[in-house]
Amino acid sequence: MTTGVLTRSLRSAARGIYLSIALASVTVAAPVQAKTLTAVMHSDLRVIDPLITTAYITRDHGYMVYDTLLAIDSDFKVQPQMASWTVSDDKLTYTFTLRDGLKWHDGAAVTAEDCVASLKRWAKRDGMGQKLMDFTASLEATGPKTMTLKLKEPYGLVLESIGKPSSLVPFMMPKRIAETPADKAIPEQIGSGPFKFVQTEFRPGVKAVYEKFTDYVPRSEPASWLAGGKVAKVDRVEWLTMPDSQTAVNALQSGEIDFFEAPPIDLLPALESNDEIVVRVLNSLGLQTLGRMNFLYPPFDNIKVRRAALLAMNQKDVLDALIGNPKYQQICGAIFGCGTPLATEVGSESLVKGNGMAEAKKLLAESGYDGKPIVVMAPTDVAALKAQPVVAAQLLRQAGFNVDLQSTDWQTVVTRRASQKPPAEGGWNMFFTNWVGADIANPVVHVTLSGRGKSGGWFGWPDDPEMEKLRDAFARSTDLAEQKKIAAEIQARVFEQVTYLPLGQYNGPSAWRKELEGVLDGPAVPVFWNIEKAD
Amino acid sequence: MLGYIIRRILAAVPVMGCVAVFVFLLLRLTPGDPAAIIAGDSATPEQLERIRATLGLNEPIYVQFATWVGRLLHGDLGVSLISQIPVAQMIGQRLEPSLTLAISTILLSVVVAVPLGVLAAWKQGTWIDRVVMAFCVLGFSVPVFVVGYVLIQVFAIDLKWVPVQGFRSITRGFGPFFERAVLPTVALSFIYIALIARMTRASMLEVLGEDYVRTARAKGLGETKVLLRHALRNAAVPVVTVIGTGFTLLISGVVVTESVFNIPGIGRLTVDAVLARDFPVIQGMILLTSGLYVAVNLLIDLSYTLFDPRIRY
Secondary structure, three states, rough: OOOHHHHHHHHHHHHHHHHHHHHOOOOOOOOOOOOOOEEEEOOOOOOOOOOOOHHHHHHHHHHHHHHHOOEOOOOOOOOEEOOOEEEEEOOOOEEEEEOOOOOOOOOOOOOHHHHHHHHHHHHOOOHHHHHHOOOEEEEOEEEEEEOEEEEOOOOOOOOHHOOOOOOOEEOOOOOOHOOOOOOOOOOOOOOOOEEOOOHHOOOOOEEEEEEEEEOOOOOOOOEOOOOOOOOOOOOOOEEEOOOHHHHHHHHHOOOOEEEEEOHHHHHHHHHOOOOEEEEEEOOOOOOEEEEOOOOOOOOOOOOOHHHHHHOOHHHHHHHHHHHHOOOEEOOOOOOOHHHHOOOOOOOOHHHHHOOOHHHHHHHHHOOOOOOOOOOEEEEOOHHHHHHHHHHHHHHHHHHOOEEEHHHHHHHHHHOOOOOOOHHHHOOOOOOEEEEEHHOOOOOOOOHHHHEEEOOOOOOOOOEEEHHHHHHHHHOOOOHHHHHHHHHHHHHHHHHOOOEEEEEEOOOEEEEEEEEEOOOOOOOOOOOOOOOOOEE | OHHHHHHHEEEEEHHHHHHHHHHHHHHHOOOOOOHHHHHOOOOOOHHHHHHHHHHHOOOOHHHHHHHHHHHHHHOOOOOOOOOOEEHHHHHHHHHHHHHHHHHHHHHHHHHHHHHHHHHHOOOOOOOHHHHHHHHHHHHHHHHHHHHHHHHHHHHHOOOOOOOOOOOOHHOOOOHHHHHHHHHHHHHHHHHHHHHHHHHHHHHHHHHOOOHHHHHHHHHHOOHHHHHHHHHHHHHHHHHHHHHHHHEEEEHHHHHHHHOOOOOOOOOEEEEEHHHEEEEEEEEHHHHHHHHHHHHHHHHHHHHHHHOOOOOOO
């Protein structure tokens, strides 16, 4: 018997057994099938209040359920979404008017009071929102569909703040929900976005389900990034959690799922060679990977030591270890991300060229560094954060640092990095993380640049009043040319003070079956409006 | 017998209490902060602090413990710190896939392994024995995820007989349930078939050398009756122990298999909870697991009376 005959015989025998079982089983009358898009996202959804966490999966959930007053398009321009706006001549009064036909998922009409309450809750949670409120004299509903924001002095980022694309996003919700204290999770998921959250089918770690909101009235403009018409073209979207990437790749190839947001780079060849699968980068801004030092304790409280560490780094080594595929990695000296309006290469030469090791050794020798081990936290359970500490530790050793590379899990890193204790008492000297491009695109949103020190700054706590002055100057500026000039000054200061170590940019592609059409690019993707699924 | 069962159940109470105290303290002493996972990467220390206060994580450990025990005594396992969903509901959602997988695996393993073990013992030293034992070594040695991926490649991707992944409740029809359960069951059964077959063989070999087996043969009983009625029944006690322990292990979590076949079982729930430091879920899971061990051990002990009439409680 040939292999083919054997295979056919086995197949028909198995089909026979299966058919008998299927016929013998209790069958349930199947309703008319809704068009369902099944996706595996980059992680599982657990927290569903989009203002409680900055986790990107919760932001993605937010874009399904909630809408925004304004949104950013592919030209980085803020566009009307739920509301249009006018600005007074003195640039102190912004009036927002809601468009017609907007409804919450419970059927009630969207009002300006709802949106004011939503903006106020968001501003309590988000750094950019807090900054906006620092400049705000009043924010109130002046009609059922009109709200007015009055500033104390001109502020250049009003629209950019309200149209902010990534976490935390100013999503709109009904007033009764938006009045939930900012540190407490909201009790209901009622938005006005193109999809409704199906709470009864939500199983954290297993799946999240969304249904088309049939009363949603999309804008008439074509979709562009997060702006334009959000037309839901499928009835139902299911996000499945698959902890094993190989399983997700297999499921995509076999047609059991339609979309896989973040296939690992090493599994891409199997997908790229499959004619039924599309592989494409959706977020051209990508992610910036970075290292952060603790400014509170030696040796990184010494600017010469920090400079030596910066000179020792080179982005190519880090990216080769992290991604290892030139198609999806980019050496980038711009702290605001390459491809963004504020991108500049000022001060990044050694990082980009990787030619600073000799000078790093010299500077470290001059710095007075006493050879005490520096604690580098190395999470081993997150693929996107495994390589950076290992490569950086080796480069630091080459420069003359004594490195204590401590392997741990990411959860311990996020806990320990909040500790302001000395490294020997449970503190730390250096850790690594990644930022989505939209979260570093300007000096106000880029929390790593904060110079507020021990109280109010981001982990590492640099105390840099000059940096804060520059960030304020940027926020006050309403002129793009001036903003670019200030942004370049900020970047120069970052490299002079070594506020952090930008270690390169990478873009993870997504993969989906060819049956899907209209998958949108954007700075906060994937979004599931505009996607059609062929039968 | 009833008195024995009641005594065993009462004895389980202090055991569970010790487990509860130990687990609670261990979790609180382990580094990790659920507030950090909730808040996300760009949260400031102030935001973290506020979330900790909201979750009650800033309270002294003894206050947190008293609150937890108070709830537990009312049958309330608490609420997940991360998703804000009741722990009992989360465990309930994950119990069916784990139970189903455990039952189907144990059934398949017993059906295949016991005859194999009996056969190997009966044909000790022959090529049959060597083949069975070689299979057992293979079953022990090949990791379950390798078996899983091979099965997926052959039966789901190449032959397209069954889906690659997922779980369907049996309440939604036997067909969809069966086609998704068959590969994980087979993958997981390999190691249990190996374990139970070896245990059965060893047990049978011991019994086959006993005087009463020689007597049974001498009085002219057929070999099948000798093997099944006299030998296997007497060899069953250690085999049942292994089956019972295996069943508990299967229910309490087979993370790798659950991940490879994307089965939303208890193993994944536990691992996710540990990684997120979701204390109430971890505590609930460990209490459930320890309760299961106590219950299964009791059942195993009681089942001995069925196989060996000399055992009395």
